[in-house]
Amino acid sequence: MLFKKLILVGFISLFFSSSLYAADCGPNGQSIRILASDFPAIHAIANSAESNCAGSASEFNRNHTTEARQIMNAAQTPNPAEYTSVIVANSTLVQLMNDGLVRPLDDLVEKYGGHLKSNQLITIDGKIMAIAFMANSQHMYYRTDILEKSGVDGIPATYDEVISAAEKIRAAGIMEHPLVMNLKVGWNVGEVFNTIYLAHGGEFFKPGSAEASINNAKGVAALETMKALVEYAHPDHLTQASDDTQGLWEAGQAAIGFMWGSRGGVILDNEGSSAEVTSNTVLSAAPTVTGGSIPGATLWWDGITIATNVSDSEAEATFAALVSGMTSEMVAANNDDAIWLIDGFKPGPAAAGVSATAQGGAKSYPMFAQMGLLHNALGAELVDFLKGSESAEQALSDVEAVYETAAKDAGYL
């Protein structure tokens, strides 16, 4: 009896998989193994790849972990690599490329990527190294009701306007700390500096070299802006990252926020917050400096890569499976999970902030090979300045000194 049922189930699944088998999945019987971060948009891509092509593959494994970044280099170094594909972002592509762990995709794109848009192709020195599928960036969130109540006209578009709006909210006695920002010591606080420094038109390295160049007037100005903002941020700001700022926002304890675009959908949905907060929350572009034009944000993309250390047919099957999921049908089914770069995306209110920031001409997160070391140094050394125990110049020269030591040890200088 059981045996009969099994056969039946087998036939049914065969039927379903063959009927769904419209996508071109490349060579049959290959092993597809994916390492990726863990958020809805990535699940959507991997889900559709799995439902399209798991039937023709010998195995289809997915490892979704927020710690993907920490294990990817170790996992991909041996031959054969642990995963045939890693889903990366700007900074993690650099991390893999530094060790030569991703392969150029030109021939695969020609064969399977007819439906991809040209702006999805991430090229480095003319070679396609990744296929992006979504965009992300920091931008501003604000509460229309609170800005109105405290007499702020229009949307603050520059940092100075943000600061004066925050002051008005404080003066009106509505909130003592109306700002939320991701300022947790380490990566987050470094990233906030990056965004404001880019808005000031700063450059991170001397052209063509790995020598840091942030201890300059623009760096000091960026730190002064940061300090002025922090005055209005929650007293515990040095311990707060995305989850905490999202929580404060949903609890109605903030009026202006600098948070990630990927939090937009979660904040605007009807879970975890009150209607008063969600109905008055609007997402807009990251502010610029007064008289400047570059929004204070770093643009990010997420995309797929294929491992160097796997066989060509495994690489082909993996690529075919993953791009088979990048269709307008997949986007239509998961429209609000991300700011998709794929055809068929209809930007909703949750996407307004990122698209405004990108259209405003914000810069991508810098893809220098040694950027991670500088980011690390920023994350560790700017805190003394924010706490008020150090001058801006001293903090920046500390950052450069720490970076220099680390970069020498890692062989970049």
Place this chain on the structure above:
Amino acid sequence: MKHSTFLLFSLPSLSVMFLFIAIPIVSVFIQSLHIEHKQVIIVTENCDPFGCETTTAVDTEASAKLKEKAPLGKFNGFKTYSNRMHFAFDEVGEAWKSSDSFTVFTKKLYNYPLYRALSFTLTYTFVVTPFVLFLGFLVAVGVNNLPKMFKGPTIFASLLPMIVTPLVGSLILFWMVDGDGVIGATLQKIFNDNSLSLKASPVLTWIMLMVYGIWHLMPFSFIVFYAGLQTVPQETIEAATIDGASKFQRIRHVVIPHLMPLAIFITLILLMDNFRVFEPIIGFRAEAHATSISWLIWNHLRESAYPLYNAAGATSMVTIFGVAILLLPVLIRTWRDFKEKNKG
């Protein structure tokens, strides 16, 4: 016992110690003397959905060739120990010359990661250790005097802080001291200050970490002392009582001398444990105000794309020497006592 018998008897444990303790330490030390090879950097043109930029990339082939020749890396001698990430000899010398008072100098010294971490680690060690010893002893004496039927449950309850994993314990406390948490909100109410935050002030953060450390480790010293109390000779206690000794005098002159070897044992363990303080700093997200030696090691390795094995190795060696220096006085004392006993 003959020397050869003793040697043969302890050979298995000695060889295991050699394999799993001595060799790894030596390898860490060797690693700390090497840095990465020079990365061959090339300028590239990167294009993504938002436009093209000129950036840099590593020429992996050329870099791999260098690595193949000498897999350990480039020999760097003791420069990792003397650079800014560790003892910062040049910078400290400069700071000494340019400061006109000792306070200015210490302030400058505090700017360098190792000294900053040492200042917290040592303060933590020297505050938490005596408190844990003293409070653990008090609790042990207290529990020992309880009626028999309460003893079991009380012991279990007193052990709880140690059963709770450090990370979980510190996270729970982290949430409680939040401005919206039970402790944080109550303190704000008591001091009538809405911006009072235990997480934002360096001094309060240090106090919070140390209170947590005492809470977490006290059960250890309590349970060891409690076991020791069961071995206090009743005859001596009775004799002292007949001689008219008060309860306090009995503890001072009979119980404490009897438990002294245990106290030394606990001190040794606590010194070692506290010098390696790590989890609470992560759990409390206290990096802005307090860093420890162990946290430094973690920080060197945390960026998986750029792990600084040499720096992590050097900090590990510093930790080992730090523990050795800390334990030295206690060990010397024990050795002296041992010799005196053998003389008598």
